Amino acid sequence: MKTFFRASVPVMLSYVLVITQVGAQESPAKDMMTFARPIEALDNVWIEELTMLEVRDALKEGKTTALILTGGIEENGPYLTTGKHNHVLAVMGDAIARRLGNALVAPIVTIEPGNPERAGTPGGIRLSQETFQAVLRDMATSLKTQGFKDIFLIGDSGGNQRGMAAVAEELSKAWVGQGIVIAHIPEYYNYDDVVEYQKDVLGIDEDPRLEGLHDDYYITSIIMNDNPQHVRLQQRIAADKASINSINLLPVDKTLEHGRRLIEFRTDVTVAAILAAIAASDR
Numbered sequence: 001m002k003t004f005f006r007a008s009v010p011v012m013l014s015y016v017l018v019i020t021q022v023g024a025q026e027s028p029a030k031d032m033m034t035f036a037r038p039i040e041a042l043d044n045v046w047i048e049e050l051t052m053l054e055v056r057d058a059l060k061e062g063k064t065t066a067l068i069l070t071g072g073i074e075e076n077g078p079y080l081t082t083g084k085h086n087h088v089l090a091v092m093g094d095a096i097a098r099r100l101g102n103a104l105v106a107p108i109v110t111i112e113p114g115n116p117e118r119a120g121t122p123g124g125i126r127l128s129q130e131t132f133q134a135v136l137r138d139m140a141t142s143l144k145t146q147g148f149k150d151i152f153l154i155g156d157s158g159g160n161q162r163g164m165a166a167v168a169e170e171l172s173k174a175w176v177g178q179g180i181v182i183a184h185i186p187e188y189y190n191y192d193d194v195v196e197y198q199k200d201v202l203g204i205d206e207d208p209r210l211e212g213l214h215d216d217y218y219i220t221s222i223i224m225n226d227n228p229q230h231v232r233l234q235q236r237i238a239a240d241k242a243s244i245n246s247i248n249l250l251p252v253d254k255t256l257e258h259g260r261r262l263i264e265f266r267t268d269v270t271v272a273a274i275l276a277a278i279a280a281s282d283r
Contacts, residue, residue, distance in 0.1 A: 045093075067093060077215040088222055106143065137171065
């Protein structure tokens, strides 16, 4: 039995190879750049959740703005997941792209820059600054090559801002005369304005330093619009810990509404900054 099996393997492989080659000759691969989309496109702004044909057709329809979002994996206190910034971006990226109307969102860069050898906090992961910037550079170049004309870098973590600004400046100079706008949007990360809006408009006067946690009401309320489990809401309710910086998260509907209004405010600020960057460009 063993002898038969060993002798048959080359024959079987040759047979499969011949059939595969014949099949390949009879059915050449279709050119997806000209292939007609056979089904209706999904209403979605996230490149990774679209088919290649949906991205292709979105570009043809004028959706030539791309957002590159950077988050992080880090310590965020006892209630928020390590992916806090990425959860915020899941909500904000969608809102910003839809408000612009002609934008798609690249996959979130979920790891922030830092010294990997000092990433000792459990769950904290870092990329070197060189690697972080290389990732941004390659993502932006890929998007440009595909036909995106306006590329914006937006970061939800303070440690990301310097690297994004450096890459945007570098590529802006390298792409002069090519009709491309690439810019870092620091206005997105202006949390002082968010705290002021929360106080003056929503009537919530929060001291983010009160409990000494890497957590805030405005962050929590935004994340809850993505998934309340990311802030461990049910477990906090059960433990009588459903508050942050002395601000109650209950009733839940109230906190969700505050989060929606904060999302709208941050979207307004970010979209205005993006449009200003386009208007100020000299392409």
